[in-house]
Amino acid sequence: MEDIAPDLLLRIRASFQKRMEESSQIQSLLERIQSGGGTYGDAQNYAYQIGQALSQALGENLSSAVLPDGRMYYNIASRVLEPLLEEDHSIVSQAAKLVQQSLNQKAGIGIQAQTVPVNADRIAGIVDKISNGESFEDVAWVLDEPIKNFSMNVVDETIRQNVNFQGKSGLRPKVIRKSERKCCPWCSNLAGEYEYPDVPDDVYRRHENCRCTVEYDPGSGKRQNVHTKKWTTDGQRDMIEERKQIGLTSTDIFRPKDYQITIGAYVKLNSLELLEKAKAGKRHSHAGVYRDAVGKSKKQLQKSIISRTAQIERHADKIQNPESYVPDWKEKSSAYQEGLIRKWEKDMRRNAEQAEIELAVFEEMYGI
Ligand SMILES: [Zn+2]
Structure with missing residues (x-):
């Protein structure tokens, strides 16, 4: 045949x-x-x-x-x-x-x-x-x-x-399902706006002859910091950048409180607990950072805090704009992308913890 x-x-x-x-x-x-x-x-x-x-x-x-x-x-x-x-x-x-x-x-x-x-x-x-x-x-x-x-x-x-x-x-995108007129009761019932993670599976389903529309909405488009649940906004980033510039050019007006606010916008920390563990020399406690901080001059300590804060901001920026840092980011697998974002979040957190310890030492020695 x-x-x-x-x-x-x-x-x-x-x-x-x-x-x-x-x-x-x-x-x-x-x-x-x-x-x-x-x-x-x-x-x-x-x-x-x-x-x-x-x-x-x-x-x-x-x-x-x-x-x-x-x-x-x-x-x-x-x-x-x-x-x-x-x-x-x-x-x-x-x-x-x-x-x-x-x-x-x-x-x-x-x-x-x-x-x-x-x-x-x-x-x-x-x-x-x-x-x-x-x-x-x-x-x-x-x-x-x-x-x-x-x-x-x-x-x-x-x-x-x-x-x-x-x-x-960390984003909170939305899905908007609109029912085509006279589609069916199932579709009418499903129509509405849903925000991640509360999007029922059915929202993405389409029975035969269904011409309902399903739209994506970026939500606020802002990343929610997994630790603080605070939104990082562009305006906030600009303020942080400005403060950093002031801090870097003149250590005279270095205000530890500003840095605490900055760091707190990205990572939520219990600074008292961090400091106590570091003082006690507990494992994984940044005890070395504490010892170094105590031995530093005022100016050295300020510099270190400024530099760590800049690191935190760089990591936050990497998390928000990965394609600016990783060539061919879009060709990478989802697993790779998620893994790298998690790593950056970890690095950001570590820098924040270390900066908090230095800030605590600074406060103890020179006041706020
Ligand atoms: Zn339908």
Whole structure:
């Protein structure tokens, strides 16, 4: 028997390409998304159109007449549908990533847009369904709405991935689900605004024929310090920078209280406890930092506190703008990114503890 799969794939792919190129809706959505002005609503619409183009390309080339025994055998279905659905995924995923990237940029969020891997389970499900019919005509419906749904799901999952990733790194993004009029009671009930981590899984789900929109919102776009639960704002950073400049140029107006406030904005510490442990020489207590601090001159102590505070700020900036410090940050895996952010947070905390001890020594010796 002649193997028709390779030729079918070629013809469907050519038709899919042509439909995408000739669709003014697809092209104008793509233009908006590429120019940085796209929303997730646009990406969802784009995904729907891409899914529709694929669905039509399949419909145009597949029928009982061209298939052996008038049915879609598994080995044809898998070799034709898998690569095409993967292609759909990659086209839509790229657009969703661009949308997220521009939203991050607008919110001043220095976190790279995340993408999702292709959903092999869903592809397997579609291939199974289409190859389960006695005749192709019985199962042809699988190539319509389920394909569009597959395509739109890529966008929904991209939102989920980005919201969770940003949430884990201290941001509080939101998801806004809007129900398309007359969608269904389930969707009406689900419509609303949700803030990470209180986003139910269903918010990212889409039943067949559902055209509801799911939008990402950066929230305040500010990172919540995991220790202090305080927001770090740009304004606050500017003030800190100014204080640091004053501190560095003239030690005469060095005010320990200012540095405590600065450090406290980033890391919450129990300075009394830190100092007591260091004095007692407890393990992991920065006892060495305490001994050194006591032996330092006033000027040396001020310098050390200023320098440690600058370190804290540098780490805070790294956490907020990792791509400015790590080449190819966006190419790194999520595990790598999260690991490095955790390391910076640890370094920031260590510097803060050491600065607090020096500040305590400074206070004891020279007053506030
Ligand atoms: Zn709906």
